[in-house]
Amino acid sequence: MNFEEGKKQFIQTWGKLGSEWGINRTMAQVHALLLIAPKPLSTEEIMEELSISRGNANMNIRDLLGWNLVHKELVPGDRKEYFVAEKDIWEIAKRISRERKRREIEPVKSVLHQLQEVEGDRSKDEVKAFTDMMNQLGGFVDKMDKSVDIMLSSDQSWFFGMLLKLIK
Amino acid sequence: MNFEEGKKQFIQTWGKLGSEWGINRTMAQVHALLLIAPKPLSTEEIMEELSISRGNANMNIRDLLGWNLVHKELVPGDRKEYFVAEKDIWEIAKRISRERKRREIEPVKSVLHQLQEVEGDRSKDEVKAFTDMMNQLGGFVDKMDKSVDIMLSSDQSWFFGMLLKLIK
DNA sequence: CTAAACTTTCAATAATTACTGAAAATTCAA
DNA sequence: TTGAATTTTCAGTAATTATTGAAAGTTTAG
Incomplete structure (x- = not known):
């Protein structure tokens, strides 16, 4: 299996597992995406990768912050917020x-x-x-x-x- | 709190906990009802206690059987099936x-x-x-x-x- | 057998949950 | 300040999940 397929399958699998355990599927997918991201992602990038709306991305990112699974990271000289998942x-x-x-x-x-x-x-x-x-x-x-x-x-x-x- | 209120609250609480963990609320409520039942219950009794339809009761009982949390019990001289939950x-x-x-x-x-x-x-x-x-x-x-x-x-x-x- | 008692199925519908997109609110550089 | 960039909110809608109820299926007593 190549990387792109693997990535897609991981996001799917993590989303499914989440939903089976009472966690919003999209929130789990955003989490999966951030878990494998080698650098902080912006809301735009998350929207793009998962094909979801801005509102949806925003709400699920907030939820992940509330679970302390993700934190904000500010890039100097950039107004946008970036997000990083705890990796351990x-x-x-x-x-x-x-x-x-x-x-x-x-x-x-x-x-x-x-x-x-x-x-x-x-x-x-x-x-x-x-x-x-x-x-x-x-x-x-x-x-x-x-x-x-x-x-x-x-x-x-x-x-x-x-x-x-x-x-x- | 009196017994009837307590029973109602337990069924509610167990149902809510179930749904938070990805288990159908009604299935968890049927389980709660059987957990505190001092004797086997029929489908009729479960429908009655939880105010749910026959189809719904039947499907959720089947699911509980599939999870091995409940088993059938036959009463001699009675065509109906009765159900008992594992209590330990x-x-x-x-x-x-x-x-x-x-x-x-x-x-x-x-x-x-x-x-x-x-x-x-x-x-x-x-x-x-x-x-x-x-x-x-x-x-x-x-x-x-x-x-x-x-x-x-x-x-x-x-x-x-x-x-x-x-x-x- | 036959038919009444009982159980299961499932299409239609209801209830719940999630998502969108645009407007409102906020932030910050100039 | 101002206004462009960005984030947040939320009413409306879509998607998903759960429930009903009646018909079909099964079982068993007589």
């Missing part, structure tokens, strides 16, 4: 984990803890099954949460080293 | 991990490996940046994949025990 994959994984934890896991955690205290006749099957499940889920989410905290304060080789040391 | 959260986590690995990670892994071998002038910045990124991503996905394998062959207390032993 472990750092990328951490930033995605940090945001998903903050935006999606923490709120669920808080709801589950509230739901552990519903009032109701505990002799009823329904209520018993409910509170049992809330306790189980609450405990699980807490452990997941702590695991993410550990990952966030680790470096890649230590983290995987520990985890993979245990292969049978 | 670690088992649930494993089954979700297994399916996402199979459906979404493995295909990406295979593409990334192909993309590590694009042909092109390696002295060009573009090509160098591309292959470097593909190598990094390929390595990372391999390690993730192995980590999931370990998780899939572990029990909950061992897995979290190992991971959480290391909190500072």
Whole structure:
């Protein structure tokens, strides 16, 4: 496969993966493009490469900034903004984990803890099954949460080293 | 909060979490309902509880069967099918991990490996940046994949025990 | 067999989510 | 200041995804 085909396929694949995991396809494609760019890209260049409108490019770039996966870079003597992606994959994984934890896991955690205290006749099957499940889920989410905290304060080789040391 | 409110909120919350992670909201809601049900539910009961159509209920139940999160249960002397969810959260986590690995990670892994071998002038910045990124991503996905394998062959207390032993 | 009970399919439609493009807002060089 | 360059917003539209409901298919009791 040649470079141009490879590039196209990577952008497609990354976009598809994103959308399967609840991330806007175009945002993932902009991310893919920046991941393989050897230099900062302008909004114009992104629009051009992905054949998308200015508004769309702008919104998805802003979102990527919000996820801390991309940052602005100013070129002296140029009014335009340029964008660069974080290139270290472990750092990328951490930033995605940090945001998903903050935006999606923490709120669920808080709801589950509230739901552990519903009032109701505990002799009823329904209520018993409910509170049992809330306790189980609450405990699980807490452990997941702590695991993410550990990952966030680790470096890649230590983290995987520990985890993979245990292969049978 | 009383039981009925709690139930409603759990179904809502689980549905929202699902949709944020790329899973059909209704499928997640059916799952939530079955998670807290003290006994097998029929399609009728699911339609009723969630106010959804028969077709919708049927399709989402089939999907849950495909994820191995729910199984059929036959009641002797009754033509209807009843459905029960796996209730052990670690088992649930494993089954979700297994399916996402199979459906979404493995295909990406295979593409990334192909993309590590694009042909092109390696002295060009573009090509160098591309292959470097593909190598990094390929390595990372391999390690993730192995980590999931370990998780899939572990029990909950061992897995979290190992991971959480290391909190500072 | 037959027909009632039940499940599945799928074309039509609804709901949701994403995108466009042009106007408004902002920035900054002169 | 001014106005050209650039970014942002957002109403309208397009594309995607999910849902309905009725017809077709399947199963089983009698």
